[in-house]
Amino acid sequence: MTNKKMVQKIILSPFQKFVKIESSSGILLLIATILALIWANSPLSESYYAIWQYKMGVTTESFELNKPLILWINDGLMAIFFFLIGLEIKREFLIGELNSTKKLAFPLVGALGGMLIPVLFFILINQNPDTFKGWGIPMATDIAFSLAILKVLGNKVPLSLKVFLTAFAIVDDLGAVLVIALFYSGTIKVSLLGIAFVLLAILYFLSYRGLFSKFTLIFLGIIIWTLFLKSGIHPTLAGILLAFSVPISQKIKTQEFIDNLVSITNNIKQARISKKPILSREQIQEIDDLEDWTNKYQSPLQHMEHNLHDWVAYFIIPLFALANAGVVLNSGIPLDIALVINITICLVLGKSIGISSIVLLAKKLKIIEIPQDISNLQIIGVSFLAGIGFTMAIFIAGLAFVDSPTYIDSAKIGILIGSLISAVLGFIILRFKK
Numbered sequence: 001m002t003n004k005k006m007v008q009k010i011i012l013s014p015f016q017k018f019v020k021i022e023s024s025s026g027i028l029l030l031i032a033t034i035l036a037l038i039w040a041n042s043p044l045s046e047s048y049y050a051i052w053q054y055k056m057g058v059t060t061e062s063f064e065l066n067k068p069l070i071l072w073i074n075d076g077l078m079a080i081f082f083f084l085i086g087l088e089i090k091r092e093f094l095i096g097e098l099n100s101t102k103k104l105a106f107p108l109v110g111a112l113g114g115m116l117i118p119v120l121f122f123i124l125i126n127q128n129p130d131t132f133k134g135w136g137i138p139m140a141t142d143i144a145f146s147l148a149i150l151k152v153l154g155n156k157v158p159l160s161l162k163v164f165l166t167a168f169a170i171v172d173d174l175g176a177v178l179v180i181a182l183f184y185s186g187t188i189k190v191s192l193l194g195i196a197f198v199l200l201a202i203l204y205f206l207s208y209r210g211l212f213s214k215f216t217l218i219f220l221g222i223i224i225w226t227l228f229l230k231s232g233i234h235p236t237l238a239g240i241l242l243a244f245s246v247p248i249s250q251k252i253k254t255q256e257f258i259d260n261l262v263s264i265t266n267n268i269k270q271a272r273i274s275k276k277p278i279l280s281r282e283q284i285q286e287i288d289d290l291e292d293w294t295n296k297y298q299s300p301l302q303h304m305e306h307n308l309h310d311w312v313a314y315f316i317i318p319l320f321a322l323a324n325a326g327v328v329l330n331s332g333i334p335l336d337i338a339l340v341i342n343i344t345i346c347l348v349l350g351k352s353i354g355i356s357s358i359v360l361l362a363k364k365l366k367i368i369e370i371p372q373d374i375s376n377l378q379i380i381g382v383s384f385l386a387g388i389g390f391t392m393a394i395f396i397a398g399l400a401f402v403d404s405p406t407y408i409d410s411a412k413i414g415i416l417i418g419s420l421i422s423a424v425l426g427f428i429i430l431r432f433k434k
Contacts, residue, residue: 025313026148040326086243107167117354140392343414381429387422
């Protein structure tokens, strides 16, 4: 294997694994969504709602944290989802596809078009002041679903197109998080928020001094999450901010780790071997040393991202879909058809026009460089796939219309229809592109 191929393998393998996990998660998301719709519209529909509204938590004389199961999922487990997004954003900005102005320009332009134009569409089309709060719904792209479509297409799409889709989806996820923090949070209790930021500052300082500990992160993270929740800021923002406190640098370099690995291996060979099926004291000591050196050698950010990715992709996001995608299609609750149509148009046309027009204009003006293996038609195709808003769109819809079942159901139906049309159009364009 040549050096060039070896470098390409080192760089691309982690991304290809990421794509594989997200693609599989997209399939699980689809299954969970279909199951939720069937369950919510079946004779067992009462049990569907009863499960998610079941209250659980802690209540004392001076403190109460007692919430329905669906809010533990949306506020609690989704904070872990946002924590993972934060880790991905930090990695991409430091060493990944967004770590230079040249690399950032292409997906950043796409993300800006994909956020601003759908919002503009929503504002222009919306005629009901009560539904205006839903303007943030069509902003973000569901990475799992969109990458699942690209995986089905196989070799018909280049890897650089997958990188572009992933990069701009991460950027618009960050934009959506900022929108949630600024526009979809409640009345803010500054004192509690101040305490949370002091604790965050402590974590950042410890990380800066090389004193990072995942146990400290978890302990303070739970407190910070609770403070955000009680302060009126949506607690999922705490996940992003906590992720930025995780260092990416290793404590020791590869050569030092290899030297110690060789030494430990030799010591284990020379250690006394117990006749019983257990390790000798010398072997246990060497294994402990190996664990210590391994912890120092691993990048904390990379290690956490690796450990969390499967949990988020295969458990948290499908569970979120199962809990939130169940819309009763004949519930007797009147739908706001205008809202359904608005969100559908924003996802299908807002995203596709926003991304493709701005990217192609920037290309014509030579503001950005697009990889040679990506055609203009592929950019248009992937811009339709960006209209698959699902996870983040449903999440924001729940925040925007928390007190209105009519608007929540209407928004969810608009999201499902818009995401389905976007997926089909994007697939057709990319599938039959010559």
